[in-house]
Amino acid sequence: MAQGHLKTGALCCIIREIKRTTMDCEPYDADKFADEERKQRSDTVLRRYNTFYNEECASLSTGGPISMEHMQAMTLECMIDALRCENMNVEYDVIAVDDIKDLIEGLYRQSDEFLERVRKLKEQNNG
Numbered sequence: 646m647a648q649g650h651l652k653t654g655a656l657c658c659i660i661r662e663i664k665r666t667t668m669d670c671e672p673y674d675a676d677k678f679a680d681e682e683r684k685q686r687s688d689t690v691l692r693r694y695n696t697f698y699n700e701e702c703a704s705l706s707t708g709g710p711i712s713m714e715h716m717q718a719m720t721l722e723c724m725i726d727a728l729r730c731e732n733m734n735v736e737y738d739v740i741a742v743d744d745i746k747d748l749i750e751g752l753y754r755q756s757d758e759f760l761e762r763v764r765k766l767k768e769q770n771n772g
Contacts, residue, residue, distance in 0.1 A: 683747070690731050690744070691751035697723035724748060 702719045728744050 686731065687747040687751050690727050690748055691755065693730050694723055694727035694748060697726045
């Protein structure tokens with residue numbers, strides 16, 4: 646019987662010690678987590694869009710006969726393919742406007758980064 650009390654007593658001491666220990670982590674922030682998840686998803690869709698676009702549009706032979714409307718239609722198809730690919734496990738017949746806005750925002754960001762790199766290269770070559 647004495648051993649049973651020792652085990653219980655030791656367990657109580659351990660539990661008391663754990664309760665006194667402060668956890669060295671931040672509280673869970675659902676909004677921060679949702680924002681990070683949305684950004685990762687947006688980056689994934691943008692990466693997939695770039696892949697589809699490069700395969701379908703940018704790989705066309707230079708000087709080939711194509712209208713601006715064909716180019717726009719292929720671009721929209723690339724957008725739809727990228728969004729469908731991201732939502733493969735879900736029946737995806739309707740595209741949310743927020744998904745399109747996120748893709749547009751990502752394209753603007755990507756374009757701004759490219760233009761900034763071009764500007765820096767021009768400065769290096771001129772100065």
